[in-house]
Structure formats: C-alpha cells, structure tokens
Amino acid sequence: MSHRFRWLAVACAGALAVALLLIGSLLGTPPSPRDGSGGSAGTEGDEAAEVAVGAYLHYGSPGVERMQELSRWLGGAELRAGHTYLPGDTWANIEGAPDSLRTWARWRNERADRLFVLNVPMQERNEAGVPDDRVAELIRSGAQGANDHHFRLLARRLVDLGVPDTVIVLGWEMNGFNYTHRCRPDPENWKAYWRRIVAAMRTVEGQRFRFDYAPNRGSDAIAWTSCYPGDDVVDVVGMDSYDQEPGRTFDEQVTQPYGLQQQVDFAKAHGKRISYPEWGLFRHGDNPEYVRGMLAWFAEHGPLYHSITDYCPHGVWQCGQNPRSTQVFRESLSAG
Structure with a gap:
C-alpha cells in the first residue's frame, strides 16, 4: 500500500463513521506475543498472551490521539x-527525524504490554x-554497507527515546513493483542488504528490536519466499493483506499461492510468529464477509499483532462509506 496514500489520512479524519451500531462481545483471542526481549520470535511460551490489536490512523502525532478515540x-x-511509518523521502527522515516519534514513544511506555x-x-x-536498473544499483550499494550509518542512527534514536523493543517492519511489501526498496531487481543482494541493516541496528547497545518481514499477499512482482533473508535476521513473518486481487473471495485469499495459508505454514516451518501490519477494505467496497473472515483468521492463528488501515477507502471508523463492515468490526472487537 503506497505511503503517499497514508499521508491523505488527515483529509479523511472528519468523516468519522456515525454511531449507529450495537456493541457486541470481544472476539476471542488466542496466543500471542513475546515479552519484547529481542532475538528470534518463536511460538513456544506465548500461549497465554493476547493478540495485540491496533490500527493505522495517522502517520504523525494525531495517530496517538485517535488511538484513544477509537478505543472509546x-x-x-x-x-x-501502535503503528506508524517513517517517511521514505530523505535519509534524514529514515534516520528517525520526525518529532512524532517522541509522541509514539510516550504512548508505548504508558503500558508495559504495548x-x-x-x-x-x-x-x-x-x-x-x-x-x-537504478534500484539494482542502490540495492548492491546497500549490501556493501553504504547505508549502515543511517540505520545505526535510527537504532540509537529509538533506544534513546525509550523504545528499544520496537517492532521494525523493514522494507515492507518488498515483493511489489513500486517501492525503491523492492526486491525484484536483485533478490540476492536485497537479502544481503536486509542482513546489513539488521546487523547495523543490532550493534546499538540496549536494543531489543524485532524485525518483521512483511510482503504483500500473493506473488505480486516476485514470490516473497525468494526474498526471505534468513531466520537469524527475521523475528516475525508478516503480511499486508487488503481486500483486493489476487483472490476475489476471502477463501481464495487464504488458499492462493503465497497467500494467507502459505504465510502461516512458512512461519511455522521457520519457527516464527506471524503478524498483519496492514489489512483493510480496498477494491470491493463495503465487504463485511472479508472483515469477518480476517477477524476469524486472527482468532484462529494468533498473530503477534494486527493493524487495520483506517482511512478512506479502507476504513471502518474514520470512513463512513463502509457501514456493514463497520458493524462487523465494532461488534467483534468492542469490550464487553
């Protein structure tokens, strides 16, 4: 999902869904996350914890305020x-320059289980x-260490802000066609580059980062398994899964090549937790069956976390154009 569309969230903020819905019972949540101690995130010992539920509501500080409003x-x-993005326009921003990181760090540290x-x-x-061709050159340069200092600086900033256990969704949707951090132009050097970044960030004293490998659902430009950089540098196997092709129905999204079932099977084979950093409505309008299917999938498979993208056209709270999906979401996740 293109980051430039996320930046339009402000424009949609005024279109809050009307309060016409009944509050239902809390969706049963199976096992989930580790304690944030870093290292490879396996499945043993996680059975007693809840799945962490979140939403992408705004890239900056207003996202924190809206988390409180959505909770109410x-x-x-x-x-x-709590889920946000670093802008990918300049290295200064990738190094953690945005002031909003301070607000997110305060939110994180208000509760130990966040x-x-x-x-x-x-x-x-x-x-x-x-x-x-230029992307391939940039990948090779990164694999040779040209950008290590940028990521060490980001790691130091996160530690200094008091969020050394941040879940880093690095190079998301790398199997796609669009981002400059895409994998297809040079998969082998892309994997080496990922490894360099993780190694650089792990050199910073006090860090306990978890690195989340999160492709698009489906094969897209390249099979996401072809870009997997190794179990020693991946802690979580994520997936961004919107209501769009490939897979017209939710069942097809589960069973398609490189779909939801293959993600779960791959993660299990590699001893990793799963996650869903992005999910939401997209191509098919108001689709309550998709929302119901995704929530049931989370309940069955117990990801570390899931985060719905909530602004038009994806949303169920900040966007009033999906009332049936909104009802399913609210009834399923409301506190009893």
Whole structure:
C-alpha cells in the first residue's frame, strides 16, 4: 500500500463513521506475543498472551490521539499495537527525524504490554518511481554497507527515546513493483542488504528490536519466499493483506499461492510468529464477509499483532462509506 496514500489520512479524519451500531462481545483471542526481549520470535511460551490489536490512523502525532478515540468507540477495548511509518523521502527522515516519534514513544511506555510497530524504508526516494536498473544499483550499494550509518542512527534514536523493543517492519511489501526498496531487481543482494541493516541496528547497545518481514499477499512482482533473508535476521513473518486481487473471495485469499495459508505454514516451518501490519477494505467496497473472515483468521492463528488501515477507502471508523463492515468490526472487537 503506497505511503503517499497514508499521508491523505488527515483529509479523511472528519468523516468519522456515525454511531449507529450495537456493541457486541470481544472476539476471542488466542496466543500471542513475546515479552519484547529481542532475538528470534518463536511460538513456544506465548500461549497465554493476547493478540495485540491496533490500527493505522495517522502517520504523525494525531495517530496517538485517535488511538484513544477509537478505543472509546470500541467501548474501552484496549488497543495495544501502535503503528506508524517513517517517511521514505530523505535519509534524514529514515534516520528517525520526525518529532512524532517522541509522541509514539510516550504512548508505548504508558503500558508495559504495548507494542510500537514502525515501518522503516530501506531507501530514500522510496516512492519516486525509480527504474529497476537504478534500484539494482542502490540495492548492491546497500549490501556493501553504504547505508549502515543511517540505520545505526535510527537504532540509537529509538533506544534513546525509550523504545528499544520496537517492532521494525523493514522494507515492507518488498515483493511489489513500486517501492525503491523492492526486491525484484536483485533478490540476492536485497537479502544481503536486509542482513546489513539488521546487523547495523543490532550493534546499538540496549536494543531489543524485532524485525518483521512483511510482503504483500500473493506473488505480486516476485514470490516473497525468494526474498526471505534468513531466520537469524527475521523475528516475525508478516503480511499486508487488503481486500483486493489476487483472490476475489476471502477463501481464495487464504488458499492462493503465497497467500494467507502459505504465510502461516512458512512461519511455522521457520519457527516464527506471524503478524498483519496492514489489512483493510480496498477494491470491493463495503465487504463485511472479508472483515469477518480476517477477524476469524486472527482468532484462529494468533498473530503477534494486527493493524487495520483506517482511512478512506479502507476504513471502518474514520470512513463512513463502509457501514456493514463497520458493524462487523465494532461488534467483534468492542469490550464487553
């Protein structure tokens, strides 16, 4: 999902869904996350914890305020996953320059059981339409260590802000066609570059980061398994899964090649937790069956966290154009 569309969230903020819905019972939540101690995130020992529920509501400080408002709308349900993005326009922003990180860090540290989830681009000019041959050059340069200092600086900033256990969604949707941090132009060096970044960030004293490998659902430009950089540098196997092709129905999204079932199976084979940093409505309008299917999937498979993208056209709270989906979401996740 293009980051430039996320920046339009402000424009949609006034279109809050009307309060016409009944509050239902809390969706049963199976096992989930680790304690944030870092290292490879396996499945053993996690059975007693709840899935961390979150929403992407705004890239900056207003996103924190809206988390509180969304919680009230859900009858006081606790939203434990705070999710935002670093802009990929300049290296300064990828290094953690945005002031909003301070606000997110304060939110994270208000409760010990919260997760701060941060999408981190691997290249500047990340949405500039950079051609494949230039992307391949940038990947090779990164694999040789040209950008290590940028990521060490980001790691130091996060530790200094008091969020050393941040979940880093690094180079998200790398199997797609658009981002400058895409994998397809040079998969082998892309994997080496990911490894360099993780190694650089792990050198910072006090860090306990978890690195989340989160492709698009489906094969897209390249099979996401072809870009997997190794179990020693991946802690969580995520997936961004919107209501769009490939897979017209939710069942097809589960069973398609490189779909939801393959993600779960792959993660289990590699001893990793799963996550869903982005999900939501997209191509098919108001689709309550998709929302119901995703929530049931989370309940069955117990991801570390899931975070719905909530602004038009994806949303169920800040966007009033999906009332049936809104009802399913609210009834399922409201506090009883």
